Amino acid sequence: MSIAADPYGGAPIARSPVGLPAKSLGNGALWVAAFLSGFVIEEPAPYELYMVLLTVVWLACGLKLRREFGPLIICMMLYAAGGVASIPLAEKMGDAMMYIAVTGFLAITAIFYAAIIAEKPERCRVIQNGYTISAVLVASIGIAGYFNLFPGAEYFTLYDRARGTFQDPNVFGPFLVLPTALIIQKLLRESVLRNLLLLLPLAILLLGVFLSFSRGAWGVLAAAVLMVYLLALITEQNGLRRARLVFLGVMGLFAFFGLIAAALSIDTVAEMFQQRARLVQEYDGARLGRFARYALGFQLVMEHPLGIGPLEFNKYFPEDEHNVYLKGFTTYGWLGGIVYIILAIWTVCAMVPLLFKSRPWTAFTQCVFAVFVSHLLLSVIIDTDHWRSMYMLYGLAWGLIAAEKLGKGRSRPTLQRASTQS
Helix, strand or coil: EEEEECCCCCCCCCCCCCCCCCHHHHHHHHHHHHHHHECCEEEEHHHHHHHHHHHHHHHHHCCCCCCCHHHHHHHHHHHHHHHHHHHHHHCHHHHHHHHHHHHHHHHHHHHHHHHHHHHHHHHHHHHHHHHHHHHHHHCCCCHHHHCCCCCCHHHHEEEECCCEECCHHHHHHHHHHHHHHHHHHHHHHHCHHHHHHHHHHHHHHHHHHHHHCCCHHHHHHHHHHHHHHHHHHHHHCCCCHHHHHHHHHHHHHHHHHHHHHHHHCCCCHHHHHHHHHHCHHHHHHHCHHHHHHHHHHHHHHHCCCCCCCCHHHHHHEEECCCCCHHHHHHHHHHHHHHHHHHHHHHHHHHHHHHHHHHCCCCHHHHHHHHHHHHHHHHHCCCCCCCCCCHHHHHHHHHHHHHHHHCCCCCCCCCCHHHHHHH
């Protein structure tokens, strides 16, 4: 290992024996982690195996656990502890232990992302790049699967819906929303003509979300993009640029509906859309449907302080909870359920002030906030407990919160200029 001077005049940086800066190796490893997060069609997924190795290596190299994201660490530990306490209540101890072990692992990944972002917030660009490329590739695979563009492509669909490299279309669709929001925000902040090449990956991502035929994904996309757009309007102080944002908003709606109209011109797409566009499906409003299970489920856990055990809810009712807040109580007991709600509210409240700070990563912060809040709303009707991307969002959020508390990036340009640099 050799030592070389930082080209920007900072402290010397370590170099590997082959001459690559350790910083570049670390960023490359982080990029791979973000990229692999889109491939979870089988378990254990490559993402899990890779993250175990990456976390161990990074901790061995001195990654710091800071008090600035202490709430995340404490809440994740208490959440997992609630799950451990509920394991003896499960009929199949082995399956229950494995489920809580996965929760513990995902909690560690959230803490890992918080630690690396808190240390160097500019790493968000590495994660953004890896995540976006992964999402475009995953969306392309899902679209190809839906239209059966190659032999065996139907493997990437489920129930005639695109699922890409995920087990479920309801996970595939929301995974694509963060890079979609990031691209849209870049087009809002910067010249569209200079970023025309971004329109192709944007169209792929939007079509991927649409073909997932996930009402939750559609809602997450709409809510996240609306929040990003409103934040752009609120933080823009120049009148002409604000008028430009209004114009882009109108044109964006026309382009989006044009893309949807083109997709609906295909009969199979139109039929599935007509079926999935209904607000309340039969399995939602049935006697023991999704909505009825919410009320009955909360009544059940009122009598079980330790919960009813992991993977036990479907033994009481026809299906699982499909509500992460209810699952917090059934699987992790009163401790886990209350802690999860506290963590969600705490994260949102701590992020709000960051949305209007003048930082180089403000644009990224705004997108993470918008997608995170959208996922919290989605969690009312879908179980997001073991979504890798959800734990990544928690980690990114608390990394950015910690970076602000540590005073990173405060002597920077105005919000407008800082946002366009992200």
